[in-house]
Amino acid sequence: xxxxxxxxxxxxxxxxxxxxxxxxxxxxxxxxxxxxxxxxxxxxxxxxxxxxxxxxxxxxxxxxxxxxxxxxxxxxxxxxxxxxxxxxxxxxxxxxxxxxxxxxxxxxxxxxxxxxxxxxxxxxxxxxxxxxxxxxxxxxxxxxxxxxxxxxxxxxxxxxxxxxxxxxxxxxxxxxxxxxxxxxxxxxxxxxxxxxxxxxxxxxxxxxxxxxxxxxxxxxxxxxxxxxxxxxxxxxxxxxxxxxxxxxxxxxxxxxxxxxxxxxxxxxxxxxxxxxxxxxxxxxxxxxxxxxxxxxxxxxxxxxxxxxxxxxxxxxxxxxxxxxxxxxxxxxxxxxxxxxxxxxxxxxxxxxxxxxxxxxxxxxxxxxxxxxxxxxxxxx
Amino acid sequence: xxxxxxxxxxxxxxxxxxxxxxxxxxxxxxxxxxxxxxxxxxxxxxxxxxxxxxxxxxxxxxxxxxxxxxxxxxxxxxxxxxxxxxxxxxxxxxxxxxxxxxxxxxxxxxxxxxxxxxxxxxxxxxxxxxxxxxxxxxxxxxxxxxxxxxxxxxxxxxxxxxxxxxxxxxxxxxxxxxxxxxxxxxxxxxxxxxxxxxxxxxxxxxxxxxxxxxxxxxxxxxxxxxxxxxxxxxxxxxxxxxxxxxxxxxxxxxxxxxxxxxxxxxxxxxxxxxxxxxxxxxxxxxxxxxxxxxxxxxxxxxxxxxxxxxxxxxxxxxxxxxxxxxxxxxxxxxxxxxxxxxxxxxxxxxxxxxxxxxxxxxxxxxxxxxxxxxxxxxxx
Numbered sequence: 090x091x092x093x094x095x096x097x098x099x100x101x102x103x104x105x106x107x108x109x110x111x112x113x114x115x116x117x118x119x120x121x122x123x124x125x126x127x128x129x130x131x132x133x134x135x136x137x138x139x140x141x142x143x144x145x146x147x148x149x150x151x152x153x154x155x156x157x158x159x160x161x162x163x164x165x166x167x168x169x170x171x172x173x174x175x176x177x178x179x180x181x182x183x184x185x186x187x188x189x190x191x192x193x194x195x196x197x198x199x200x201x202x203x204x205x206x207x208x209x210x211x212x213x214x215x216x217x218x219x220x221x222x223x224x225x226x227x228x229x230x231x232x233x234x235x236x237x238x239x240x241x242x243x244x245x246x247x248x249x250x251x252x253x254x255x256x257x258x259x260x261x262x263x264x265x266x267x268x269x270x271x272x273x274x275x276x277x278x279x280x281x282x283x284x285x286x287x288x289x290x291x292x293x294x295x296x297x298x299x300x301x302x303x304x305x306x307x308x309x310x311x312x313x314x315x316x317x318x319x320x321x322x323x324x325x326x327x328x329x330x331x332x333x334x335x336x337x338x339x340x341x342x343x344x345x346x347x348x349x350x351x352x353x354x355x356x357x358x359x360x361x362x363x364x365x366x367x368x369x370x371x372x373x374x375x376x377x378x379x380x381x382x383x384x385x386x387x388x389x390x391x392x393x394x395x396x397x398x399x400x401x402x403x404x405x406x407x408x409x410x411x412x413x414x415x416x417x418x419x420x421x422x423x424x425x426x427x428x429x430x431x432x433x434x435x436x437x438x439x440x441x442x443x444x445x446x447x448x449x450x451x452x453x454x455x456x457x458x459x460x461x462x463x464x465x466x467x468x469x
Numbered sequence: 470x471x472x473x474x475x476x477x478x479x480x481x482x483x484x485x486x487x488x489x490x491x492x493x494x495x496x497x498x499x500x501x502x503x504x505x506x507x508x509x510x511x512x513x514x515x516x517x518x519x520x521x522x523x524x525x526x527x528x529x530x531x532x533x534x535x536x537x538x539x540x541x542x543x544x545x546x547x548x549x550x551x552x553x554x555x556x557x558x559x560x561x562x563x564x565x566x567x568x569x570x571x572x573x574x575x576x577x578x579x580x581x582x583x584x585x586x587x588x589x590x591x592x593x594x595x596x597x598x599x600x601x602x603x604x605x606x607x608x609x610x611x612x613x614x615x616x617x618x619x620x621x622x623x624x625x626x627x628x629x630x631x632x633x634x635x636x637x638x639x640x641x642x643x644x645x646x647x648x649x650x651x652x653x654x655x656x657x658x659x660x661x662x663x664x665x666x667x668x669x670x671x672x673x674x675x676x677x678x679x680x681x682x683x684x685x686x687x688x689x690x691x692x693x694x695x696x697x698x699x700x701x702x703x704x705x706x707x708x709x710x711x712x713x714x715x716x717x718x719x720x721x722x723x724x725x726x727x728x729x730x731x732x733x734x735x736x737x738x739x740x741x742x743x744x745x746x747x748x749x750x751x752x753x754x755x756x757x758x759x760x761x762x763x764x765x766x767x768x769x770x771x772x773x774x775x776x777x778x779x780x781x782x783x784x785x786x787x788x789x790x791x792x793x794x795x796x797x798x799x800x801x802x803x804x805x806x807x808x809x810x811x812x813x814x815x816x817x818x819x820x821x822x823x824x825x826x827x828x829x830x831x832x833x834x835x836x837x838x839x840x841x842x843x844x845x846x847x848x849x
Contacts (some may be wrong), residue, residue, distance in 0.1 A: 125794070125795075125798045125800060126791075126794065127795060127800050127802045129800065129801060129802070130510070130801045130802055130805065131802070132786070132802070132805075132806075150798075154794070154797065154798055155769070155790075155793075155794040155797070155798075159769065159770065159790070162770065163770065163772065163788075163790055163791075169790075169791055169794075170791070171786060171787065171791075389535070389539065390539065390542065390543065392543065406512070406551060407551065408543075410535075410539070410543055410549075411506070411543075411549055411550065411551075413535075414505070414506065414534070414535040414549075415505075415507060417534065417535070418505045418530075418534055418535075420505060420507050420509065421509060421510045421801050421804070421805075422507045422509070422510055422511070422512070424801070425510065425512075425801075425805075426512075
């Protein structure tokens, strides 16, 4: 279980498959975000129908509400949210550092105030593993300290050291609970930090590998405001440091063009709230016009679908004029339909990348796709 | 077209069917409200799947946004909102009197300010018919003045006189446009006013009938805050005044128990925002516990469906514990799932009423159903 099979590669890009207790995930794969145990506005049949194979949920949110023990008692997160496929929970680290109101970071963990009601809580490496054991996702993430984008070297280094120390504790608690037997079959992925400092990235990756034979790696600390070229360079560095036969999960990415750039640099798994968050504002991705906002007056009488190349439910059924009306009127159906489209857009992109890696046309297709998406997008 | 067939009756209650250019509507029937051309959060396949046969949309909202001419140019409201079944638009009168910010009511029509942007508009009997001709619903409603619940007799009388004068003008414009030929096949229903004053109700119904051989009647001015017994008495009065072979549409009703009381008094068609508006607040209807709010702490670990008797998608797939979590977390999926349930609840109620009217068990079933719904509901 949790084996990763590489079926084909094209440069650093790989077409593979990750096996989990809830099925296989062909990679590259984009994981829709089900923050509070729901991919916003959608039912899980729709998420499956648009081709998503693995879903992410947020430990921080579920811990606060409804509580991981409640979820465990009701049969675990798979049963709770009615998703029988592969599932990943994050560690809550990123949310604590970005959402919680007040916090104190110390070697033992993080004290924070809930963004919901201001109540005080503490996450430790051990408690975060316990919470994720209770939730029962297939893949769970180690607790890490994610310093803000643009931090200095000393901050990044200190966060990296702490993340490594926490990783050892996460692993110890994970194995301890595993011996109890009364927990689901799961895999614990470490999170790689080091910001955009090359030497920190390399040493963090190496020291992480020394701490265990991990079945996959989370790449954290990117997509937090750094320049894109720093992200690409970091991924290239890590490609040389990480084993080829383990999946790499680039956390918090992304937008369609970023996804394609990261796939080219050896990343396999992705998650991001952009598809659903953008949908809330009427922003949709198209293969021929880049990112468009459906509020635009030019769509007022547009009888075409969001994207003529798209096979999603929204594009098959509704035109831009109607969707524009829904967006302008603030109707929630807009968010639902555009979410389906945006999620399908990313899923379709990963499906095509996988096919192209297999048939040898990945690199030329990627360049052509990005040129089309970016150039025509710039006319918006 | 627009013929109404009565298949069976039980006292004043009737099981019938209204034919329209977009199909037949078995009655009694509840029409989900698609205010701005969307039944909030739902796609029309879901509305059809829950058994709704006819849908209502609001002239006032669609006139303001996106505009009736745009809808007409895009193929009419059926095509715009992707609903190929029977469709009814209201006259906008009720919305103008309840939503618009500032208004002047005069014999020619109503001046009002949009609740969206404060812009000034005028509805006249003629313009309201023109707008509804452009939208193209199967059944359209005459422009009426709906005085507030609890108004005095003089106010009700004056509003009734104006409504009758406007009805004649609506009809004239409707026939004039019909002669142009370039309009969809539609039926114009008058709206009966008179508040809860028996003599006004009787004379308004009689004078309305003198103005034309209407293929159906809207019953307005009820469900606006009057005591329930006044509504029931008014419906009983009207039952004696209205032709048996024409459908009666009780506007703005309702809640499950009100629906059943009105069916017993000869009403055939209904609409109300309660199913979707309640859903937004997590309020659901059940056959064994009456109205429940899913936020209640007692549902925290409840692994049962909203209503064990219900065959809707939400009850077949989700439990109360999960739905409570969605409601408490403010997740829009809650509104979607509870809307499906509440709409199905009303639709199922009309379906069973129809069957019971046919097999002679309506009256005993109605008493038993109301007793169960109300008594057990009172424990909430």
